[in-house]
Amino acid sequence: MRLILPLLFGLGGFALLVALGVWQMQRLDWKNGLLAEIEARIAADPIPLPPAPASEADRYLPVAVEGQPAGAPIHVLVSRKGYGAGYRVIAPLATPDGRRIMVDLGIIGTDAKDAPLPMGPYAVTGNLHWPEEVDGFTPDPDMKRNIWLARDVPAMARALQAEPFLIVARTLSPAIGPEPYPVGTAGIPNNHLGYAIQWFGLAAVWLGMTLFLLWRIRRRTI
Template identity: 55%
Template sequence: MRTFLAILLGLVGCALLLSLGVWQVKRMAWKQEILTQIETRIGERPQAVPQSPDPARDRYLPVEVSGTLGARELHVLVSTRELGAGYRIIAPLLGSDGRTLLADLGWTATASKDTPRPRGPVTITGNLHWPQEIDGFTPEPQIDDNIWFARDVPRMAAALGAEPVLVIARSFEGTDPGTVPLPVTTAGIPNDHLSYALTWFSLAAIWAGMTGLLLWRIHRRAI
């Protein structure tokens, strides 16, 4: 009876752990497909900004827009592995079509936060994005010091009198604002399902080993 229960427990435990590992392998393939679709869309031919962009339908849409950068800026605290600590510069882009959009001009060093930037005509090639960076731990922006801790598109649009549409610059033509573009990539979208799968498979192997050890001990006692 004890042998039967040990075998049953071992089989059920291994089956459960192996099923979780297989599920993570399937999730990994699903996530990779999504990442491939996003990368393909990011690299498509730029087009004009739609009249009524939709955050779900038009996320990552490649666009090209011309206009003049407004004088006001919002500064979002950021740190990158390559560039270090600094600020993303968010400015209103006064389009030649009469629309005012938000433009993410990229990174500038902390010491250059308040350095005046050129404001001549510019054509920005980039991607539409509505970053989901706000959670319960995100501090409120320090309005007086012009320091933001996340790209809150609706709130930033209200502050700058623009549409809640963010163009993240990939390149500039005409006036160079003197920033380093931080273009949209899939680098920030995690795909950790392989490590999760290996964890579950490892636990299944450990469970099988422990079951074998238990059966051996039961057999030894029965002798």
């Protein structure tokens, strides 16, 4: 009896930890499949811009648009690995069919912030996006200096009087200065393998401690 309860407790804990590790591996397979679907969608052939893009149905949809600059752009402060500080240039474009849209043209250096954009028209291929970069801790934009700290699509649409979606450029013709910084899956977290290793590691430690405890109890009863 002195061995049975610790044995049951130890095996139960071990089974639970292994089950959590297996669940994380299943989540890893699901996430890898989801990322593959997103990457395939991003890289698909572009289509004309839909009449009313929706954030759920049309996220990452590849589109091709043309338009003329329709006002001063918004500058979003960013830090890019291997690039340093810079600004994303969010420009309003007027399309030939009378729409006013927002395009993330790419990144410029901080020294190029006040340089005017060349006249259009621009031909853009990119992906529809609604980046989730705004939380309760993000400061409001500095409107006087035109420095934003997040791509707040609804707020940017109001400021630029544009439709409430963003096209993130993959290619831009002509090359006008900003370096396109297209959407990708690199920013989507996928930590399930690390979590699985942790759970399996804890299971191994738990099993080792259980065996050690059983050995100690057995020694005391001999």
